Amino acid sequence: MALLDSKGRLFGKINLLDFGAALVILLVIFGIFVFPGTSGSVAQINSKTVPIEVDLVVRGLNLRDPQQLYEKGFTKGGKTNVIIRNQPYGQIGIKSIQEIPRTVSVPQPDGSVKELPDPRANNFSRDMLLTLEGKANITENGPVLGNSKVKIGMPFELEGFNYNFNATVIDLRLKDK
Template sequence: MAIVDSKGRLFGKVSLLDIGAALLVLLVIVGVLLPSFTGAQLSSNLKAVEVDVIVRSVGSKDPKTLLKEGDKTNLIIRNQPFGAVTLKAVRELPRNIAVPQPDGSTKALPDPRPEAGLTKDFLVTVAGDANMTDNGPLLGNSKIKAGTKIELEGFTYDFADLYVIDVRVGA
């Protein structure tokens, strides 16, 4: 009995074209799944990361109830959801204006306008775990560096168009 017969069948049972098609499908499946397995290997290099961001002009009756230290918030990096991170620190920033002095210098004084009291600015520090690469920390699949556009979203707030001002690794 011949290994390949006159009709191109292996041992008279299976066509060589069928075997070729099955191998091609198997290679496509491996090619699709392989990147997801290599991404899982990155998680072995996790480090704690703290990210500072300034949240400007928070308008609320009591803005301190929106952002509380220790709460979880959702982080969105470059319009890609990352997941939940912890609000590690929330510090209110003073609202000052430059006031010219008689000697020609300027002095920063609290803003006396009544409408200035309706909005607050905060320096917010969020903490999470990032994969470390040669190019810096990755939160999800996004690089996180000073200047990166992010968004903080909670149950009662959505602060968009924020920019990272500092990243501390291993903090």
């Protein structure tokens, strides 16, 4: 009996192309389960963890009663859930919350400009400056929270028991250990 017959079958029973396809499938399965690759994100390799403070500005947060926001944990010393680029990071501490008064630039008769309280102030709209504190991995491309790089200008989504709103990063401070 010949090793290959006239139709390309091995020992007259197995087609050589089918045998090759089955071999490739077995090698792929073997490669997936035996050599799954590295775990974790690439951003965490060769990085050190340091404390970080992130300043966020919230513009035009519409709410009827500000006290209702502060009653359920959105307070200094509390924690909030953070979502960065649609990736949940987890909870991060709130270091400070400061409401920013609404002002308007008013030209003066001498040509100077003064910032005065806005007389058209909307009672339901608030601006705030928040400082969050947590731990970040430092890489050559900058700080990383979870699996997301943190840079000035990035949007953060803050979520809690009774709130969900967006803020923008305006400053980063890395603390030395």
